[in-house]
Amino acid sequence: MNTNDTPWNGAGRRIHMQEVGTRDGLQVEEAFVPTEEKIALVNALSQAGMAKIEVTAFVSPKAIPALRDAEVVLREIDRKPGVVYSALVPNVRGAERAIDARADELNLVMSASESHNLANLRMTREQSFAALSEVNALARQAGRAVNVSLSCVFGCPMEGDVPVATVLDWCARFVDDLGARGVTLCDTTGMAYPGQVAALTAAFRARWPSTEVTLHFHNTRGMGLANVLAAISAGADRFDASLGGIGGCPYAPGATGNVCSEEIVHALALMGYDTGVDLGRLIAASKRLPALIGHDIPSQIVKAGRRLDLHPVPADFPAIRERALARAA
């Protein structure tokens, strides 16, 4: 392998980091993060240089009270030019609210697995597609971009492997039939592995070379970063990640959080990729999370620091050295 053509050598290639912690993360928290704190968090993520931020979800406040302030948050954040402010919408009512609150992009969700779609959304996949088609029409009318997050494309925790042909068929319905700007291939429960990721990413890229494709990984089985690198090697340049590594899936036992934004940015920066993200600002934002959500976060970068955040020598180091040198004499 030519060392200049490996995933370990970023060579300044642009990678777009897309934050999902404010939606995918906060929605599963017990604590209600105060509206002004959410706004401050989104603003900090904008300032840190995230390319896209999934700010919130326009869902029923009864179903997800943690995000009941979706309108206010989306209206009152500072809009940094170039950053895409996205919102998850499950249906037409949500789409109307998101459009009113000036979402740049509506993120639509369904699962590539029938069982997961039923368990998670209480609809068949066909019913979901029909509902999302209406949302899509509304977004188009309002001139807003549409992204589709397709869950379980790397496997379903109830069904097992989901055939690549099934995944590509659903992608085709959204991209070719509905004209979606982008598709997110979601590893909802951390079943993806690098060879599989490279193959599906390459298949998508070959069929839709100009459609935005995002990869969304969870670190459930320790393969998060390796999957990111495998996707990059197959042509992907957009990744969802969650500040502090927060988030999870209530319908997937054992699932852990999304890949951690600062871990991915830290690793990609060391490899010479251009994420456009100021890692110091990102870590500072992540360090504020435990106070907001009331518990520790998975982030190993917040725990251990950056690789060159050095530690002082032990207090007795001069004495150790002196004793050692005395033995040498």
Place this chain on the structure above:
Amino acid sequence: MNTNDTPWNGAGRRIHMQEVGTRDGLQVEEAFVPTEEKIALVNALSQAGMAKIEVTAFVSPKAIPALRDAEVVLREIDRKPGVVYSALVPNVRGAERAIDARADELNLVMSASESHNLANLRMTREQSFAALSEVNALARQAGRAVNVSLSCVFGCPMEGDVPVATVLDWCARFVDDLGARGVTLCDTTGMAYPGQVAALTAAFRARWPSTEVTLHFHNTRGMGLANVLAAISAGADRFDASLGGIGGCPYAPGATGNVCSEEIVHALALMGYDTGVDLGRLIAASKRLPALIGHDIPSQIVKAGRRLDLHPVPADFPAIRERALARAA
């Protein structure tokens, strides 16, 4: 990139997995694991198919009481043909004990960083090398193989980056001058990143094509598996790992455990590498660890299961489906 020539495609290549949990892991535990449990653990690891097992350390029982039963453990384990049973020895006294107890291989340790060597071993690097030269002579006389684990080759938590030339110079003194069979390049505090790993591995391989080289990673900053894959892409085929991900370094604040044996085996198997390890047996052994050491283990595979360990559908799934289908009618 040719998809057949990527690190994501193992194509049946042999990777030797070397267990360090019984030494690197157990030595930092508060609990004394009973001798017969240690023996059973090593036997389980042999049966699971690990290529090498660092069974114990012949150190002062006062310094590391957790391993005070080194002789008995090494003498009483079942020796599976083909498996290398290794022991860490810090000095001539330890070497004599290890040779008496029939260690196949003596593992010698020093640091590529002067500060880390002083803080950890209370000697200058030159003093360590002189002491290890005596150990080497003794091992040679007794016909035992010698491996040298060189700490901090990817960075020192006190000094920062360690020059590649410095690392290779120390490797040369052990390989060329002392005739060591193998060198382990240790990322003692999790500072390694894939580009760096590929470069150092390639440099070692180019200079010593027939010397065993092992890579020893910690997952401190979430880059463990990516580093393994980068090393493989540069020609490495031996990796240290620790059952359950236990272990750490008391002189490295924030350091977390070694990469987890079952996580690495799980990932490599999915990519088509031949690790020779029976993952089911390995997971079974790992599940016994919490009872032995008295606390939870980092292993994400023990937590989440293998990727195709499926979960039942929710109890109300038939009702959900029925309601959904009724809506469709």
